[in-house]
Amino acid sequence: MIEAFKASLSGIPVTLGITVVSLMISMPLALMMAIKKINSKGPLSFLINTYVSIVRSTPMVLQILLLYSLLPSFLNFFIKQVLKIDFNIFKIPAIYYAYAVFSLNTTAILSEVFRSALLTVDKGQLEAGLSVGLSKFLTYIRIIIPQALVVALPNICNVTVGLLKSSSLAFFMTVQDITAIAKLKAAYAYNYIEAYSIIFILYIILCTLVQLIFKYIEVQIHKRR
Numbered sequence: 001m002i003e004a005f006k007a008s009l010s011g012i013p014v015t016l017g018i019t020v021v022s023l024m025i026s027m028p029l030a031l032m033m034a035i036k037k038i039n040s041k042g043p044l045s046f047l048i049n050t051y052v053s054i055v056r057s058t059p060m061v062l063q064i065l066l067l068y069s070l071l072p073s074f075l076n077f078f079i080k081q082v083l084k085i086d087f088n089i090f091k092i093p094a095i096y097y098a099y100a101v102f103s104l105n106t107t108a109i110l111s112e113v114f115r116s117a118l119l120t121v122d123k124g125q126l127e128a129g130l131s132v133g134l135s136k137f138l139t140y141i142r143i144i145i146p147q148a149l150v151v152a153l154p155n156i157c158n159v160t161v162g163l164l165k166s167s168s169l170a171f172f173m174t175v176q177d178i179t180a181i182a183k184l185k186a187a188y189a190y191n192y193i194e195a196y197s198i199i200f201i202l203y204i205i206l207c208t209l210v211q212l213i214f215k216y217i218e219v220q221i222h223k224r225r
Helices: 002-009 012-039 043-057 060-082 094-119 124-131 136-173 178-187 192-224
Strands: none
Touching: 002 178, 002 192, 012 043, 012 094, 012 136, 012 178, 012 192, 043 094, 060 094, 060 136, 094 136, 124 136, 136 178, 136 192, 178 192
């Protein structure tokens, strides 16, 4: 267990990296999608709803298999046969596929979190901002979004914890995260019970730290209000 623990520690930066990068990519995209869903009822809103529905209705493992196993083969054919470009897409590191999969998944989930949070802000806030000369964009940036983020913070915490736990599936893409390293270490002598125990403990610690960070942010926000 000590050896598995020491080895698994090297996977923590990868696990946290997937979580942080995915959040940084998905949060602005999800926020824009939420605003579009509220203010638009045309084809764009339909496309967003379809995307969210597909992502939320399919297992994460299936999304990984599609993007990591099938998409590269399709892109390789398209680039070499259609575009006639000599580029080996299979040389792209697996971590980038992990960023893509988890970002796409998190974007769909966060868009619903932000949409529900934005709907809690009174419509009069937008009208008030426009009446004092602010543009619609600035009204959202300065007035509506800050209020919505306060409401959304607990759900953002839940999404972050869920993303952190789901990142363990990155080992399907040969990414050397906590789970992959622990399983590899266990395979030498079939010490899977010890390795799984270490994974269990590490994820509890990491998820607890994330929840404490968000709790601290919530307390600070309420103090300033």
